[in-house]
Amino acid sequence: MTSTASAPTRDLYRPGLHYTPAKNWMNDPNGLVFHQGVYHLFYQHNPFGTDWGNMSWGHATSTDLHTWTEQPVAIPCDDDEAVFSGSAVVDERNTSGLGNGSAAPMVAVYTSAYAKESSRPGVQAQSLAYSLDEGRTWTKYAGNPVLDRGSSDFRDPKVFWYDGPAGAYWVMAAVEAAEQRVLLHKSADLIHWEYLSDFAADGPPDSVWECPDLFELPIDGDAARTVWVLIVSVNPGGVAGGSGTRYFLGSFDGVRFTEESARPSAAPAGEPPLRGSWLDWGRDYYAAVSFDGLAQRRVMMGWMNNWDYAAATPTGVWRSAMSLPREITVRTANGHSRLVQTPIVPPAASSTASDEVLGADSGSGRRAVLATTAPGKVHRARISASAAAAATFGLRIGGPGTGGARLIVDPAAGEIRLDRRDSGRVDFHEHFPSIERAPLEAGERIDLEVYIDACSLEVFVQGGLATITDLVFPHGPDTEIEFFADPSVVLSTVEVAVLG
Known part of the structure; x- marks a missing residue:
């Protein structure tokens, strides 16, 4: 049977297949990346307790997406910053200059949530850490942060390499959470960033947007017909209450994401329909993001919990699990392009x-x-x-x-x-x-x-x-x-x- 941690203590609610840390708090998946035959799952983690706090990047690895081995904490918090959500890429071209000539650096792009006592009290800005040993040890970049808007709610960078009509460069999708906006920036080196555009859509005024993702998929398996997918997690305002995850389909020209005209999704009784649709209609699928480094597939994982009650779930020494990994494709159904999710499970x-x-x-x-x-x-x-x-x-x-x-x-x-x-x-x-x-x-x-x-x-x-x-x-x-x-x-x- 599969294992979910290095030495988990079996209890009534610990899953047999879904990843959980051996102990302590976990939330958003971060830095999902596939490299050299290994899937890396980083995640928001409190190394010191079962409640949210001391946000650091936990780490687990797998060769099959079924059996996970918990690794030491990858990027710890310190007195100046908590290490909030983000993404990881392998900088094969060494555009960042952080490589050593023999190993391509694995670069984590994360949100520095600066402490009140720091030089940027209360600010959230984007920073880098890098690894030259396949994600085992990490060094924070000396020039952090690399993108600072002076905002208290600018977070959750998802970075990918774009190569299209507009050129070839890194793109970052991050959110101004309280403003419900996805901001796009570009960079040649992961260090210097230039604003491109932003995207907004309807939603409850008290909701925040988090954990964006942006990627391209073929329609009905036809590589000549593609659509871009923008993922955004919202809290509150989920379709089932509390936390939820939305998706939008459209085009991306290297500068701007433009939503396609589509029928609106269903909404709770008494509320107007929203544009886009819901990635999941349950209460417990949030902060879903996809793996970088999979050339022919798009695989996502989400946090299996809801901010309404995440701190109260009765699971003992550990708290929260990840969803099953899901392969994401696009299918035409009833005349509309729709996301399709297929679970990746053992035989x-x-x-x-x-x-x-x-x-x-x-x-x-x-x-x-x-x-x-x-x-x-x-x-x-x-x-x-x-x-x-x-x-x-x-x-x-x-x-x-x-x-x-x-x-x-x-x-x-x-x-x-x-x-x-x-x-x-x-x-x-x-x-x-x-x-x-x-x-x-x-x-x-x-x-x-x-x-x-x-x-x-x-x-x-x-x-x-x-x-x-x-x-x-x-x-x-x-x-x-x-x-x-x-x-x-x-x-x-x-x-x-x-x-x-």
Whole structure:
């Protein structure tokens, strides 16, 4: 079975597949980069406790995106600055001059959150650190910061190499968080930066924007037809409440990102629709960013938590997990370009189809327990079905009886609901009990894929056209996965696999 840390202590809620540090606080993924066959996951980390604070860059590595080894803290905070979110690149051309002639430097671009007692009290500015030994040790650049607007909310730089009609140079996307703006800058050397443009969109006035990402993808696998994707995390103002992550599709000419004309996304009842769409419709997918260094793929990971209640989750010596890595592609659906997310998981160690449900009388409205989970085991449930407009089906995930999280496919309402109000421990924060809703694309067949791992549910709808990510904290170590369906539901697949 996969490991999530160097020597994790198994407990009731520690995942078997999702990354968690052995101990202490974790939030945003930072500096995701692939180099020399190794995936590097850096992340916001408090080395000294389970609450947010002392922000530093934690570090984990993997060769397969499944098994992670926790490394020593990469970039620690100090008396002058906390080390906030950012990105990492391998400077193969040594444009920065930080290489030593034999090794290309790995360069982290991060936000220096300066202390009140520092020379820049309260300022957030962009700084560099570099590594000449594949990310094992880091040196902060002596000329930091490299981009300072004198702002208290300028943060989360995502840097990539642009090579297009406008030229070839580094591009940085960062946010003026409270102003809800993404600011684009360019540089020839990662050290000297020139302003290009900014991008803004509608949103609640009290929301902040964080953790931008900007990248290009082919449409329907056609390299001749591409679209640029801008990711922005928002808090508050998420589609399910609290934290959430939006995406916009458009073009980037090396200077400006221009959003394409598209139908607006759904919004909570009583609120106007927003431009763009939601990367995830759950409560617990935030600060998602993509790996640099993958030439033919775009892979993202997000923080699996919500700022509404992140400090209160009942996980003991560790706090927070990362989502499953997801490959991001673009598909045309109902005449519009849409992001599609496909989880990257290990092969199934075992797989069982439920003959009891799939038998000749499978449309009789049966209920059937498909599997019982146990600590350390990761289960994947797959369902393919067709249903009359008034029919529903789904899964109950909880202890024996009627309690548990309930995932309900409701074609008549055009949605899939994840109700975690009775999912187990829900009383640690008033905002945790909730019902999440994702849009259901019309079609003859409905495909559902659900990943169940200790304290989380990740739901992929219609091949990843929509996702719901939610934390759950069951009361006991054994959890039933129970299928239910109305009589008119016609099933083609009901399968549960244990991932190896």
